[in-house]
Amino acid sequence: MDAAVRVFHEQGVEKTTLADIARAADVPLGNVYYYFKSKDRLVEAAVDAHRDRLGALTGRLDELADPASRLKELVAGWVGQRETAARFGCPFGTLATELDKRDDGLDVAAAKVMRALLDWAESQFAQLGRSDARALAVDLVAAYQGMSVLTNTLRDPDLMAAQGERLRSWIDGIAGR
Amino acid sequence: MDAAVRVFHEQGVEKTTLADIARAADVPLGNVYYYFKSKDRLVEAAVDAHRDRLGALTGRLDELADPASRLKELVAGWVGQRETAARFGCPFGTLATELDKRDDGLDVAAAKVMRALLDWAESQFAQLGRSDARALAVDLVAAYQGMSVLTNTLRDPDLMAAQGERLRSWIDGIAGR
DNA sequence: GTCTATATGGGGATAGAC
DNA sequence: GTCTATCCCCATATAGAC
Numbered sequence: 545m546d547a548a549v550r551v552f553h554e555q556g557v558e559k560t561t562l563a564d565i566a567r568a569a570d571v572p573l574g575n576v577y578y579y580f581k582s583k584d585r586l587v588e589a590a591v592d593a594h595r596d597r598l599g600a601l602t603g604r605l606d607e608l609a610d611p612a613s614r615l616k617e618l619v620a621g622w623v624g625q626r627e628t629a630a631r632f633g634c635p636f637g638t639l640a641t642e643l644d645k646r647d648d649g650l651d652v653a654a655a656k657v658m659r660a661l662l663d664w665a666e667s668q669f670a671q672l673g674r675s676d677a678r679a680l681a682v683d684l685v686a687a688y689q690g691m692s693v694l695t696n697t698l699r700d701p702d703l704m705a706a707q708g709e710r711l712r713s714w715i716d717g718i719a720g721r
Numbered sequence: 722m723d724a725a726v727r728v729f730h731e732q733g734v735e736k737t738t739l740a741d742i743a744r745a746a747d748v749p750l751g752n753v754y755y756y757f758k759s760k761d762r763l764v765e766a767a768v769d770a771h772r773d774r775l776g777a778l779t780g781r782l783d784e785l786a787d788p789a790s791r792l793k794e795l796v797a798g799w800v801g802q803r804e805t806a807a808r809f810g811c812p813f814g815t816l817a818t819e820l821d822k823r824d825d826g827l828d829v830a831a832a833k834v835m836r837a838l839l840d841w842a843e844s845q846f847a848q849l850g851r852s853d854a855r856a857l858a859v860d861l862v863a864a865y866q867g868m869s870v871l872t873n874t875l876r877d878p879d880l881m882a883a884q885g886e887r888l889r890s891w892i893d894g895i896a897g898r
Numbered sequence: 899g900t901c902t903a904t905a906t907g908g909g910g911a912t913a914g915a916c
Numbered sequence: 917g918t919c920t921a922t923c924c925c926c927a928t929a930t931a932g933a934c
Contacts (some may be wrong), residue, residue: 556822558735561909572919574912583910633818640874641810641818645733651874658874679883682871686884690867694859697817697828697835706856707863738927749901754929905930912923 549590553635557587557642584648591643591653594636598657602664611668612719615684616712618665622688623708626701634692661685672719680718687711726767730812734764734819761825768820768830771813775834779841788845789896792861793889795842799865800885803878811869838862849896857895864888 547569551560562583566573580586601621605614622629632638640654662681669677691707694700724746728737739760743750757763778798782791799806809815817831839858846854868884871877 554822556735556819558733559822562911563909574919574921575917577911578917581911631821633821637870637874638818638822641815641870642733644808644810644873645731645736645815651876655875658871679887682868682880682884683887686864686867686871688867689870690863690865691859693814693818693866693870694835694863696821697814698832699828703859707859710856710860739929740927751901751903751930752899755899758929760928899934901932901934903931903933905928907928908926910923910925913921914919915921916917916919 545589545593548586549593549635552587552590552639554632557639557646562586584650587643587648588650588653590639591650591657594639595653595657595660598636598661602661610719611671612715615665615668615715619688619708619711619715622692623705626695626704626708629692629695629704630699630701631696633696634689637689637692638696658685669718674718684711722766722770725763726770726812729764729767729816731809734816734823739763761827764820764825765827765830767816768827768834771816772830772834772837775813775837779838787896788848789892792842792845792892796865796885796888796892799869800882803872803881803885806869806872806881807876807878808873810873811866814866814869815873835862846895851895861888 548565551565551568555564562576563573565586566576569576576586580589601618605617608614608617625635628635636654636657640651640658643651643654662678662685665681665684666677669680674680687707688711691704695704695707725742728742728745732741739753740750742763743753746753753763757766778795782794785791785794802812805812813831813834817828817835820828820831839855839862842858842861843854846857851857864884865888868881872881
């Protein structure tokens, strides 16, 4: 699964062959089909893996004292991944974008993961006393997805660092109000 | 070319076969190869088409009196395409994202188009007297790409309408300062 | 320049030995 | 449960008639 998630991120789902994943995981091709009966099922499992990773991340962030710190730590994590983002884009955003062009129903699963992130962010803004918490959550996640696309297209990690700094002070402005 | 740009947008480059495009353009498959010697060349031509469309759009916007109107009209155009964006994402952003996962050098051509949009927006903010025009241009384009990803993933055109409204007042705030 | 028929390669999927 | 060999479809690309 780790190999699949990584290779899907780096090459995209469509360009990735099951042989690519088998090689990355250092197992023979036939074995892949023992655990996943088709490529679609493997992609579905990759989406689930993203859901689990997100759950683990927000779980860790929830241990921080205040909502503003949690949000800023989330942003810091994104900025920390800027080199990867410059090469391959957001690991989940590019996957969701790709799934939206497919016939299978996996775009629905991707939407659930995106909503889980929005829900978590909304909860943080609500704890900061904002009645427009959902809109702020959309702003935050959209800002991340947008800077990921630009960082990736322009191959410029500094762009994500600059935008991350902007988000940091934006969160401070909301929290200090 | 029109058929190719449309089908690439709707299905993605990787999922699209040249037979798909030939059918959409109502020409036999063989003819495609008379005008484009490979699929790569066709994709390259599609990127060029996006460059030309962007040039035509900014050319029209440039005829408006003030920079703020031009920027708001740009946003209005995006919002006007929100149903398409909900189904297939940003026509250019999803293409650029896909090209970033390919081996060919077309990601460079995509970056040029993205930079052309950033340059145009930067020029508008500069005309509004902002010394941080480039950063504002990045904010604007990133906001658009981000709301496109969310609108697409969540299949919700209203999200783009709401974000468009936010951008409109953001531009007003900058222009009225 | 238009169109049909087809060659070629590669990727998803399976059979079956071990 | 692991691994090799292979089937089969289909997409890119070409040949060549018209």
